[in-house]
Amino acid sequence: MKISYHWLKDYCDHSLSVNELSEGLTNAGLVVDASTPLGDDFCLDVEVTSNRPDCLGILGIAREVSVIVRDKLLIPGVEYPTNTENIESETTVVNEEKELCPRYTARIIKGITIGPSPEWLQKRLRVLGLRPVNNVVDITNYVLMESGQPLHAFDFDKLEGKRIIVRRAANGETLEAIDGTKCTFTSDVLVIADTKRPVAIAGIMGGKGTEVTETTKNIFLESAFFEPRNVRRSSRKLGIKSDSSFRFERHVDPECVDWASRRAAKMIQEIAGGQILEGAIDLNSIQLKETHVTLRTPKLTSLLGIHLEKNEMRDILERLCFTIISEEDDRLEVCVPSFRGDVYREIDLIEEIARIHGYESIPATSNIGVKLNPENRFDSVVEKVKSLLYGMGYNEVITDSIVDNKQDLHTGLWTDMNGIRITNPIRHDQDQLRKTIILNLLKVKKHNQNHGTEKTSIYELSKIYLGKENGAPPDERVCLSILCEDGFLPLKGVIEVILHRLNINLMLAPHPFQSDLFNPGKSAKLQLGGKIFGYVGEVSGELMHNYDFRSTPCIAELDFELLVNMATLENSYHKTSSFPTIVRDLAVIADEAITWAEIKGSIDTLKMDYLEEIEFFDLYRSKQIGQGKKSIAFRLIFRANDRTLRNDEVDVCQDEILKTLENSLNIRLRS
Amino acid sequence: MMQERLVALRSRAKDDLAKAKTLNEIEYVRVHYLGRKGAIKEIMKAIPSLPPEEKSMMGKMANQLKLEISDEVEGAKKRFSPSSDSSTDKTPRLKNNAQDAKGSFDLSLPGKRQPYGHIHPITQTINEIKSIFSKLGFAVEYGPELEQEYYNFDALNVPPDHPSREDFDTFYLDNKLLLRSQTSTVQIRTMKKRRPPIRMIAPGKVYRPDTVDARHASMFHQIEGLLVDEGVSFQDLKYALTSFSKIYFGQDIKMRFRPSFFPFTEPSAEVDISCSICNAKGCRVCSHSGWVEVLGAGMVDPNVFEAVGYDAEKYTGFAFGMGVERLTMLRYGIDDIRLFFENDLRFLSQF
Structure with a gap:
């Protein structure tokens, strides 16, 4: 989320430098990845975690800044004079998909003059990397960046039947989007349609056929709440991402839908002229329930490991626009504002207090102590x-x-x-x-x-x-x-x-x-x-x-x-013999088919007490030995644990081995 | 007694001959064993005094030994003779002492290096981290890589419509399982298996369908950590992770804990350390911020405790996770993650 350093000051007149602002936001959980100077302004790139869609508008970030600097949040007024003509005599909106579009609002502004927007406005958009188009489009973008609520302006006269129908697309229906993408829909995509065809992909992008151009006189201004999951699916499926889809995917504030519409209508009237028709269409099926949460102050103390006065906790929550409903010795009952859908449990309040109080002020000491853990x-x-x-x-x-x-x-x-x-x-x-x-x-x-x-x-x-x-x-x-x-x-x-x-x-x-x-x-x-x-x-x-x-x-x-x-990981110890070995090297002739395993196995079956090791060392074939035969050489190592072996004892062993090999495997000593 | 002496003599003589490097040395060995006052002569002298039944046998053995040693001496001399049959003689020809003494042996010739292997840098990092946490009492746990959605998401308090579940963020398999996208799964498996107190770390492979480039691989390694007990606080989390970071990255680093968001912890934190590449002055590695992110952490979310059947009022805990490739890259200034899986020996042999 990109924000402009100067623009932010419209809503919170702080005196922080760019670096101080970046550090303050980062320490509160809004990491400023980079700050880039642009003319006399700075563009700050703020990383907004997925639980904080309220900070996808500059106003939301200003709210955090106002908490950090303990100053007031200045919210622009949205009152405006209206025409006597009522919107309901001009248009109707039918919402066929209340699940996918729980709230749809519209305003009509007639008789506007399209032209470039004023320099101050263009400049602010440019700082955020947006290209100015014309006054009406720029204002919808401006309010989107300000409030986080996406808006779309249709050329009212290009809407067939002068009506809007919110519906699923028919399979195979097509639309050319403003960016030139030609979309073919399936029925899981929600579209905004007039009486004849789709004119926008709901929450993602408007259509080329009804976009605001130099000749536009009358505006149909849409502000809505689209269901996040469907917007995300459709956006991926169609391969179109936009500032709108980004925000709808992350859940916009249902309360802000109408505020943003008023704000944009007011700005259009002020900048592009024209008259706002009286009233607004507001198809709202969202049943907003107030969220009340109780915070037990001892719980906070034990979880964070620091002691805070209840007053400090209350102060932080109030600065974050939470309302204290009631207060007892060791508890606070709090009402959560509509834009903070992420807060609904005690632990959420503890986190809010922890991050504003500052993780840095929690000491890194501990009594977790040492513990032995078993070897894996x-x-x-x-x-x-x-x-x-x-x-x-x-x-x-x-x-x-x-x-x-x-x-x-x-x-x-x-x-x-x-x-x-x-x-x-x-x-x-x-x-x-x-x-x-x-x-x-x-x-x-x-x-x-x-x-x-x-x-x-x-x-x-x-x-x-x-x-x-x-x-x-x-x-x-x-x-x-x-x-x-x-x-x-x-x-x-x-x-x-x-x-x-x-x-x-x-x-x-x-x-x-x-x-x-x-x-x-x-x-x-x-x-x-x-x-x-x-x-x-x-x-x-x-x-x-x-x-x-x-x-x-x-x-x-x-x-x-x-x-x-x-495996046995523990080694075992055997006392080594201190008596010398007697070594016998033997070369024997065997049939080709005889394997070493057979020879060794045959010797092993004798289970000779003094035979310490049998080492293979050579395999040899030659004409002299003969076809189908091979010579195998190996070493026998004899040793006793308690005395020096005598040669004649070993001779006996050797003879027995040779006899066994001859009887069982037809192996002879090589002469 | 005598027989033992003969056997010992035989092996000593063989040993001495094998060590002899010049003809002179061989001659010395010959005189020592076979000479007029040599060792064999000494033994022979003792034979007449033996009991009659041993006399003849010992005499035979001593004679046999004498012949054996003199054969060996001749054999050893052949190593130095130009006419020796090289096809049967595998001993390399040796220069004599005199030449070495003249300084013709080039001491600067390279040593003959014995082969040795290398442990993959990712394994080394994991081992180091395991050993640091082992000192704090964290036992190692493992879990499957082919995992159920329940362990990878549901029990970790990831909402049903969360983007991380979609197929551009998680690999799904044709057997109703998925490739785990985080080692946090092992937290759940361990807590389901055991009661608190728990201290564990879980290193392992994880998978994400990221297009492979210098910063992304579809397979990489993470280490998850978890401590659960009564009365565990955010202070303990800071202590454990500060201790770890100072041991792993060095005592001089600066650390920063800042608020963040993970579904399975609250409050959540990301931990930055001062960039060691530029000494926190700002460089490409730290995006000119002076800080690099090394860990994600937080207090275990009560919903996670609920999923594993722990009483969230009684127990608290903290969890953390880190990317092994990332830590290794930061430590050595490696700028391409693909190097770890390409296994070029010129790369591996640097660690």
Whole structure:
């Protein structure tokens, strides 16, 4: 809301400088965003919150200033001489939509002379950024800016049948608005019509066909209250915004409708000449009830934490134009003025007093004290995992939850259902919630590759969104997705480190898995404790081609909530043995089909007391070994807790291991 | 006893050889273990005095060890010999000491940096704020992003015809839910779950159908805070938020609480801090006002208490909310919100 510094003084003759005024208004809740010098005046841009439509006119802001400076508010008089001819003999108004137009008033001014408005008036409009048009149009704009009540002047002689009908538009009816927009209506739009056609979009803009021009002699002046929601809908739908629609959307003061009409009529008569017909049309179905609110003074004291005298409270409320109806020891009963529809509860009065008294005068001291709060388990696991990934060289990324619907073209990992759709996306090709983070990580790699970064070790720990059958609530699942540039086993190693550090002592169980996201031979569905834990694999050739990658990344996507559930955050201590180890390195020959998991599993079943660790270290194929065979090398580390092991003891163990491997898996020691 | 000594000797010898950087050093190790007065000789000397059943075994082991160490010594020497088979030798060739001593090692060569990662700046900001409020006893709560209108609007005292509910201000989904447009939803969920006293903060993602530009993203992060108890006043609100701001932005900042409007708080306030970019002299960041807005706050509206079934006569409280991207941008002077979600490593690695 723009206001003029000098114009404001018409209503409250304060002596504040522009800066003092800005600060005073800001501290009272009307933030002055900027003040711009324009000639000998200043334009102040005041941010008016949605609960204060009364401040969408300069008079409303002047009322606040009068409270701040403790001075009188000067409201212009609206008395004028009238013609003997009565408006009712000239025109009628029919209101078919009392819900959408609870109040409609009209005045007629005859015999006016259109011309430019006086310089002082033009200047004031220019300060607010309005372009002067002619005296009548300028006056309606002037009163709009002054009071916050929008007005519209029709050229009375151009109204077909000399009558106005407030009605819904018929489907397909059209109107060219004053700004040149050609509108085609649907029946939810409220229009002002004459007997033949719509002549204005109610509360939004007048029509070109009936606008005031140089030849206009007689004016039909409309001032009304239109229902805010409908004005907002129509304005959005038609794509037309105006100073009028802005105010109607935010609720105008029903009491001011007639005052603004009188004010404009009076100014037109004074400036453009002519005669105001006697009387006015006023179709008013608003039943104004007085709002009475009781303020308990101790409540105010306890809520704000400061002590105010009852007199101070009363004084502030009265300066804000509230009327004190009755007063007792610790309470005030107050009547709220019609323009303050936002005030109807005790808390609203407390806020009024607080903001005028000033938030700055409330001290920032407290006895809320210290309180211990329990550790959040989820956060602790997140922190632990992120610090591990940080140490292993991974960069955290945050990507958009909203993605394009191409994700449905890929194999679903966590669900077979399509992505959850946004019904009102900003862009029609971005209308789904992601059901995997993998594609987003690939896009991040692509971006970085395009900007000269070849190696993109990244992860995201965040939600995916999975729809459920039959309207069941959707599943928001936190996943950890990692993109690794070092190959499959290093990525698997990252996952193993995380499991290890969360004290999850379960083996990852990889199952071969087919998806167009991954290379068929090098991808797996991971299980942990019998539950699906996630997916890991080398990115498929097709995706490599689509993204034009120069290196092959591997990606994992893991169910983070499963990790949180299984993690043990408290580490346990085992005394370390002070005796030396005996190390045996073995190379064995196995059939191609034999997996490491089988070899290790087979050794594990022996449950050997002194076998501390089994470390895989080499896999080797050659002609000498033979087709369909491979050589696997691993290290066995033996140690006892209570003594130094003897070589012959270890020999026995080693023999047993080799025998087991031979019997169960047909594995032989490489000679 | 003897056997332990042999095992220990073996691992020490291997260790010493691995550390040897010159031929001279290897020779020194050889003499130390295998020489005439070397460690093995010492052990051999002790064997005759052992009981007969151990004598032969220990003799065998000591001999085996001697052979093993001498093999290792030969192996180690090969690392320095030009004729060694480079296909099996993975140890890099090392310069000898003499050359290093002449100053031919360039100490100014860059260090070999170990890889390390980065935590996203948004996460860092959230963590910092969580830790500050944790000291004031605020526990962390989370809530769903796919939310019901009830939690996003109704229970927060947002009127049925409020513009924020319309589809140009809130994303709606094909499953009757919406994408939450504010983390205030978690206030309601927490109060419905628990009785006062409550101190919580709720960080998380929120969504709004804003056209994406330097200042707007359709997804961003907020942190909501709530304290409810008996006798909580506006003073407490000022205390908590002043404490927070001074820790987060610095002790020297100036603060301003000014009246504002939110449906779910009353009285409501917006909190400004003096602009740190220009020292409150006025710049583009603060629109030449010297102040930047950092927080929205207020006393919990009695209608909100009613919605969650708290007695508004008995309990009072305050709530606040802040935009994580905004705070991060202010802190570092970042002028484009899109950088946070583009994830360029040249950007991320600065934090």
